[in-house]
Amino acid sequence: DAKTTQPTSMDCAEGRAANLPCNHSTISGNEYVYWYRQIHSQGPQYIIHGLKNNETNEMASLIITEDRKSSTLILPHATLRDTAVYYCIVSDSGTYKYIFGTGTRLKVLA
Amino acid sequence: GAGVSQSPSNKVTEKGKDVELRCDPISGHTALYWYRQSLGQGLEFLIYFQGNSAPDKSGLPSDRFSAERTGGSVSTLTIQRTQQEDSAVYLCASSSYIRTDEAFFGQGTRLTVV
Numbered sequence: 444d445a446k447t448t449q450p451t452s453m454d455c456a457e458g459r460a461a462n463l464p465c466n467h468s469t470i471s472g473n474e475y476v477y478w479y480r481q482i483h484s485q486g487p488q489y490i491i492h493g494l495k496n497n498e499t500n501e502m503a504s505l506i507i508t509e510d511r512k513s514s515t516l517i518l519p520h521a522t523l524r525d526t527a528v529y530y531c532i533v534s535d536s537g538t539y540k541y542i543f544g545t546g547t548r549l550k551v552l553a
Numbered sequence: 554g555a556g557v558s559q560s561p562s563n564k565v566t567e568k569g570k571d572v573e574l575r576c577d578p579i580s581g582h583t584a585l586y587w588y589r590q591s592l593g594q595g596l597e598f599l600i601y602f603q604g605n606s607a608p609d610k611s612g613l614p615s616d617r618f619s620a621e622r623t624g625g626s627v628s629t630l631t632i633q634r635t636q637q638e639d640s641a642v643y644l645c646a647s648s649s650y651i652r653t654d655e656a657f658f659g660q661g662t663r664l665t666v667v
Contacts, residue, residue, distance in 0.1 A: 475654070486557070486644050486658030487596065530595065540609065541656070543588075543595035 446470065447531045452548040455525075461518040463547050465531030468512045473535055476507060478516045480527040481546070487530065490516065521551045555579075557659035559645050565665045566635055574630040574662045578647030585628050586648075586656065587620060589641040596644065602628060635666045 448466040455461040479487040498505045504517040530546040558577040587599040598612040602622045622628040646656040
């Protein structure tokens with residue numbers, strides 16, 4: 444079973460920040476938080492991952508709470524092409540066995 | 554190639570027939586994974602290869618499923634005596650030895666068993 448809980452769906456206006464929450468209250472000390480997204484009919488795409496510090500890359504920012512029980516993926520300026528299912532996963536670093544839940548279906552509205 | 558390539562992209566087969574699904578990982582990637590995704594569901598882990606070895610086959614749903622990898626590159630997932638519940642999108646991913654945290658996924662093979 445997935446170790447994460449995410450809202451089923453969210454809407455976001457184009458150009459606004461999209462904030463996608465994830466709860467992972469049973470995360471253990473050596474587990475990272477990973478985010479992937481899946482655009483319709485494509486394979487999942489890696490976005491970002493982190494352990495306890497906030498992370499930022501060219502795609503997104505990841506904010507992890509101090510107790511590590513939850514995190515938020517931020518797409519700073521959402522575009523229509525960001526419409527996808529976003530998966531939050533917790534797993535040991537470098538592991539292969541990602542357990543994907545059902546994710547959050549983000550719809551960016553024009 | 555630039556990305557993970559899977560073939561065929563679509564496969565329709567009759568119940569009871571065997572099918573082979575192929576995955577060409579990114580050149581130089583030592584790790585290769587197979588997942589499947591049923592309609593409206595998340596991804597289900599099937600098997601993992603490191604080089605040509607499969608240290609974890611725990612996700613294979615039954616003994617009708619098998620996979621091999623040769624030359625540390627191409628992998629084939631074989632499903633024998635297909636059943637309707639095998640219908641799904643089968644996804645392959647690979648990652649490098651250096652950046653094991655980022656897995657690159659192929660487009661998948663959509664298998665339909667009729």
